[in-house]
Amino acid sequence: MSTVEELCLAARKAQPALAMASTGQKNAVLTQIATLLRERTPSLLIENQKDLDAAKDAGLSGAIVDRLRLNADRIAQISKGVEEIIALPDPIGGISQLETRPSGIRVGRMRIPLGVIAMIFESRPNVVIDAGALCLKSANAVILKGGKEAKHSNLALATLLSDALEAEELPRKAVVLLQERSEVNTLLEQANTVDLVIPRGGEGLIRYVTNNSRIPVVQHYKGVCHLFIDESADLAMASRIAVNAKTQRPGVCNALETLLIHEAVAEEFLPAITKKLRALGVVLRGCEKSRSEVPDMDAASEEDWHTEYLDLILSVRVVEDMNQAIQHIDTYGSDHTESIVTTNYQRAHEFVARIPSSAVMVNASTRFNDGSQLGLGAEIGISTSRLHAFGPMGLNELTTSKFVIYGDGNVRK
């Protein structure tokens, strides 16, 4: 049994071989992964069943058991996800902005891998493959630290990744799996071998990792997303967008949580949208002014404005003007996704300029803040931290760039 330090060092030593692998070689590894997922489906299900049995014995909640569960259909989905990553362009090796400087040197920026990425995640075993495939395509070695409740599933999947690497004559240790919670703190100290930590899971996990890491962390905190209905809004459009943003998939981070309505249109808009949303099972919680328009609405508490419901619940506030809407977002927002519905050119421009969230939208559903919708392809998460990557993180966000300088004997004067 190797120590965490040794395993991280092994990953670091394996990584240069990925960096030098051709696009074809990396895609061959991914093709192997997709093939092995299909071939090994029966044995993967057996390993997964061990985790499910243990979860049942431990009395874990139905939601956790559901997140843990693999079946043939889910494995096929995971395999399809890998094939989508094969189809994406190789993010490594391209040189951009190549130009000749006054000194005569030619200077460009070459995309390179970050190095070694540690993913710390909770119960979903599919993260092993999703994150593994994205890291390998971007030539990063990856340390996977999964939840102990998925330990048999994670081990089978991580072994599959190493087998795929070996089949293409790349080092098995470019993928390393850690299984013990006690290993997390040691992992977070390996700043000499690990370049980036990405925690995926609840707010508690992310805060713990951030507070204990000596390695840079990209955070994916909650999404308390806002939609502001301006006084100039096309109210039919506003209604369509609000319904979509709240109900199309309420359990995800880019779903709408708070609706802000300009007071000039509240009387007309609020009763109508309330009726529509309630018909779809949404519970509304409103400010005092909202409740004067819709008296049977529950009152929103201070707590509500901070809450990511991830459920069919919506908080509603009537605001005096766009300034008050922006102030509300500044106070309660999570830098994730905000949208305005307006027909006014200047308001649209000002809203986009003033809101510092990772995605700011005009006349569109917050549900569009997603790597695949925005054109990045598969994503490893949506960063709410401003350093390195802000918003959806795809293959390119798992890279950095170095300067390349082509000279002809040039020296500094």
Added chain:
Amino acid sequence: MSTVEELCLAARKAQPALAMASTGQKNAVLTQIATLLRERTPSLLIENQKDLDAAKDAGLSGAIVDRLRLNADRIAQISKGVEEIIALPDPIGGISQLETRPSGIRVGRMRIPLGVIAMIFESRPNVVIDAGALCLKSANAVILKGGKEAKHSNLALATLLSDALEAEELPRKAVVLLQERSEVNTLLEQANTVDLVIPRGGEGLIRYVTNNSRIPVVQHYKGVCHLFIDESADLAMASRIAVNAKTQRPGVCNALETLLIHEAVAEEFLPAITKKLRALGVVLRGCEKSRSEVPDMDAASEEDWHTEYLDLILSVRVVEDMNQAIQHIDTYGSDHTESIVTTNYQRAHEFVARIPSSAVMVNASTRFNDGSQLGLGAEIGISTSRLHAFGPMGLNELTTSKFVIYGDGNVRK
């Protein structure tokens, strides 16, 4: 007297006004700064003299006193630096990669400020203006924490920055000065208000900040820069580059520290380059093979290979081939700057691909790793950390991007 928390919050609240300021308004602030530097030179020198007197009384070293010292010429230089930043393009607000997605939304990436940047630096008071001007042009508020030995100078310069902001009707608190060492730990905990910490100074300072910060840190560690002379090198070119890289300005991070020589050319190259470098006052320390070519050369210790001399000292090693050179760089390098001299196309390509340093060069002096030489304009430092920015950090590296989405009532299917 406000607390550190209050001062950081004040900077955070001041920052949106910078984000909304026009290019003209920001340049007007910088013009004010340059003007005030000239106008206030006499009073700045009086304040600086207080620091110099205290340094003398405290028995600080001549090198520290020299770094502390301002004079009319240095102030004019600082002012000129500000004027160069005025001439650079505004890094904020541009939208790139705007494209229409299959859903019909138009998606682009808009450059935005990071927010609040904390600079923690040692004795040079010019950092107040250099860093202040770069942060303000990139619409970031800045917390400046200088060394206590420069407290009078720093206060006078930070006040000047706030005065320039006020003259253009921007908030004074977009620049905040901290003066006490005891405030550093509290500053490093303000992750809710401060977005990035940049320590500038010795390795001890950088390590301390990295190990104690809850906020992302961009590190600027040492530069142990290497030059590899390949067997196919044009030796006249190799000699010119080695001399320039070592002697043109030995006290800076992109100066050459270790010369690696392919053994096939060691016999011809080593005695000649030794003679040239010694004539320029350089002391050489070599491996065993080097010393068999040049017997009166001192022996290099293990320590030497790790050392950034910042002085007229050079370590020299003869290597069997490029693989051994790359292995040496992997072991002892600092991810800063490495260069190869070669006439071989494939070697050049392979060296550039395999070396993961922030700048990799072919047939050029390591001294070119500098923001202004590479086309970035003024720089705030050279990052040796791979996250967010790697290599010279100019105005663009003080920004991040958010996604902007322009729709026409689009919803997710």
